[in-house]
Amino acid sequence: MSIKVRYFASLKDQLGHAEAELAVNGPLSAREIWQQLNPSVSLPEGVLTAINLEYAQLDTLVNAGDELAFFPPVTGG
Amino acid sequence: MQIVISEERIDPWQTLSQYPAPAGYGATAIFIGTMRDFNQGDDVTAMFLEHYPGMTEKQLLNIVTAASQQWTFEDCLLIHRVGEVKPQDTLVIVAVWSKHRGDAFDASRFIMETLKHQAPFWKRETLVSGEIRWVERNSNGYSQ
Numbered sequence: 001m002s003i004k005v006r007y008f009a010s011l012k013d014q015l016g017h018a019e020a021e022l023a024v025n026g027p028l029s030a031r032e033i034w035q036q037l038n039p040s041v042s043l044p045e046g047v048l049t050a051i052n053l054e055y056a057q058l059d060t061l062v063n064a065g066d067e068l069a070f071f072p073p074v075t076g077g
Numbered sequence: 078m079q080i081v082i083s084e085e086r087i088d089p090w091q092t093l094s095q096y097p098a099p100a101g102y103g104a105t106a107i108f109i110g111t112m113r114d115f116n117q118g119d120d121v122t123a124m125f126l127e128h129y130p131g132m133t134e135k136q137l138l139n140i141v142t143a144a145s146q147q148w149t150f151e152d153c154l155l156i157h158r159v160g161e162v163k164p165q166d167t168l169v170i171v172a173v174w175s176k177h178r179g180d181a182f183d184a185s186r187f188i189m190e191t192l193k194h195q196a197p198f199w200k201r202e203t204l205v206s207g208e209i210r211w212v213e214r215n216s217n218g219y220s221q
Contacts, residue, residue, distance in 0.1 A: 009127055009199035010211040046215075050197070053132040069129060073215035076126070076157060076198025077110055077169050077189060 001064030003028075005037060008071035011044065027061040030068055034058075046073055080137045081156040082128065087167040092156065099151035102174040106181035108189050114164035116212070120205040126159045126168070129197035133157075140191045148184040150175035155188065157198065187219045194218030 005020040012018045020037050022028075028036070030049045049056050050069045062068050079096075089109045098105075114121055141153050154172040162168065171189050175181035193216035200212040 006129075008129055008197070009201070010213070013211075050129070050132055053129075053135045055195075069132070071129070071197060072199065072211070072213065074193075074195065074197050075200045075212040075215065076128070076196050077193035077216070 003033060003062055003064060004067045005033060006067065006069040008069065010072050011047065011070055014044075015041065024064050027063050029059050029061055030056060030070075031058040033062060033068060034070065044072065047071070048073065078141060078153050079155070080134060080141065082130075082133055083156055083158050084160045087156060087158055087170065089167045089170050092170065093154075093172060096154055096172070099174050102151045102176060104175050104178040104181040106171075106173045106175075106178070106185040108169070108171040108185055109167055110169035110189075112162050112164050112166045112168055116202060117214075119202075121164065121202045122205050123164075123203040124162050125201045125203075126157075126162060127199045127201065128157075128159050132197050136196045137192065140188055140195065143191070144173075144184045144187050147187065148175070148180040150180050150184050153184070153188070155192075157192070157196070159198070190216065190219035 002021045002023045007015055007018055022033055022037055034043050048071050049058055051060060051062055051066055112124055137155055150173050152174045156170040158168050171185050173181045173185040203209050
């Protein structure tokens with residue numbers, strides 16, 4: 001089972017891709033997932049995260065089958 | 078209530094005139110956000126509005142629902158543009174129909190300010206120099 005990870009806006013540009021997939025054996029926090037997928041990139045200050053389309057914290061646990069997203073502060077309107 | 082993410086150009090006045098107004102309202106508060114041709118001291122020639130499909134709609138619905146729990150209104154129309162936009166294009170419409178102006182004003186401002194703070198949209202500007210940059214400045218959200 002795996003977790004689908006999505007990146008948006010400047011974060012997507014910085015990483016060079018919009019999506020990633022991480023195979024997991026159990027729940028991991030959003031922060032741990034970032035570190036596994038992007039070991040050479042520090043989590044940017046102020047980064048926001050969402051699990052299954054709702055805001056979450058970096059310490060929130062993510063389960064297999066969930067969709068996790070990382071993105072910079074929003075600037076709509 | 079209607080929430081729309083639009084990839085097409087929006088004519089705010091035509092949209093509002095064609096929207097079926099609810100029964101029993103006495104006040105309509107309308108906010109229209111328009112793309113500027115300047116930002117942070119630079120001339121801007123174009124902009125791309127990215128969003129997170131699925132989360133955007135969910136967050137906008139959460140915001141309008143939260144407004145309806147604090148103020149009484151008959152109906153709300155919320156439209157946000159995405160994709161390539163040009164200066165003078167309409168970016169957002171918030172319209173609230175209520176029995177009284179207080180609820181209409183307050184609910185519309187809450188929706189707009191909370192949208193700017195929470196809804197997953199991001200602006201990427203093209204400057205007159207050709208430089209392309211993401212807008213990084215966030216809004217603080219609603220405060221009374």
